[in-house]
Amino acid sequence: MPLERTRRAAGASLKGGRLSDARGRRRTILVLAVVFFVGALGCTLAPNTAVMVIARFVLGLAVGGASMTVPVYLAEISPAERRGALVTRNELMIVTGQLTAFTSNAVIARVGGESGGVWRWMLVLAPLSAVVLWFGMLLMPESPHWLASRTRFREALEVLKQVRSRQRAEAELAEVSALAVEEEREKLGGWQDMRATPWLRRLMFVGFGIAIVQQTTGVNTSCTTAPGSSPTPVSPPTARSPRTSPTASSRCRPPSSASGCWAASTAARR
Numbered sequence: 001m002p003l004e005r006t007r008r009a010a011g012a013s014l015k016g017g018r019l020s021d022a023r024g025r026r027r028t029i030l031v032l033a034v035v036f037f038v039g040a041l042g043c044t045l046a047p048n049t050a051v052m053v054i055a056r057f058v059l060g061l062a063v064g065g066a067s068m069t070v071p072v073y074l075a076e077i078s079p080a081e082r083r084g085a086l087v088t089r090n091e092l093m094i095v096t097g098q099l100t101a102f103t104s105n106a107v108i109a110r111v112g113g114e115s116g117g118v119w120r121w122m123l124v125l126a127p128l129s130a131v132v133l134w135f136g137m138l139l140m141p142e143s144p145h146w147l148a149s150r151t152r153f154r155e156a157l158e159v160l161k162q163v164r165s166r167q168r169a170e171a172e173l174a175e176v177s178a179l180a181v182e183e184e185r186e187k188l189g190g191w192q193d194m195r196a197t198p199w200l201r202r203l204m205f206v207g208f209g210i211a212i213v214q215q216t217t218g219v220n221t222s223c224t225t226a227p228g229s230s231p232t233p234v235s236p237p238t239a240r241s242p243r244t245s246p247t248a249s250s251r252c253r254p255p256s257s258a259s260g261c262w263a264a265s266t267a268a269r270r
Helices: 002-023 025-045 049-077 080-112 118-123 125-138 144-149 153-163 166-186 191-196 198-216 219-225 248-266
Strands: none
Touching (some): 002 025, 002 049, 080 118, 144 153, 153 166
16 A cells, blocks of 8 residues: 555656646645545545555545645745755654654554554544644745746735845845746746756756665665554554554654755755
């Protein structure tokens, strides 16, 4: 089932960018929160393995779409001097959430003991996260970059003024508007553009290369097969199961990500 969710996440990542371009970053994240809630609730109430697989399929869509949309939203709404720290903080929150999940699972398993349905109490916490995300995004504005790309300049300026001075907001709006016009004229971003544009091709190759190296090192394998992997109805954990305890990997991720946030905000990205 981790493989199925990974496949759906990869597919949703490919579609997530186009969806957020068409409907907006904020609206896309709200929709993804609903999808995540449905998938997580389906996992919690799954009566058998088949339903669990379908629910995990839905979760994969939400995870893939969010992995594409959330970093873009953070980058577009944050000031330039804080952009690196805020975007990398997204990863810090992900790994912190994983550690929190492992820890809460260990507590629930210890309290629930050998109960056959203890794994459902572990999964019931996931829909609550989707609810928090949905209500939190209701309080957030739309991306000013996306608004400018839709020629909604007045709304974009109002959003920028919420986190910048008026003078700086107007200067950034002029820059964003010029970029939006240039992107609309050149229509860059497709596979044909990657083949025809040298700098875009190099950028894509670097991105693909980093992703391939990251995966071939076995990071996902260690996360999904090591102790602490997600419980399923096929093999529900018990209080004595090693899979209910946080792994050394999950403990190391938050401080490592925190150091990455610090480095991104103090040193050059490359």
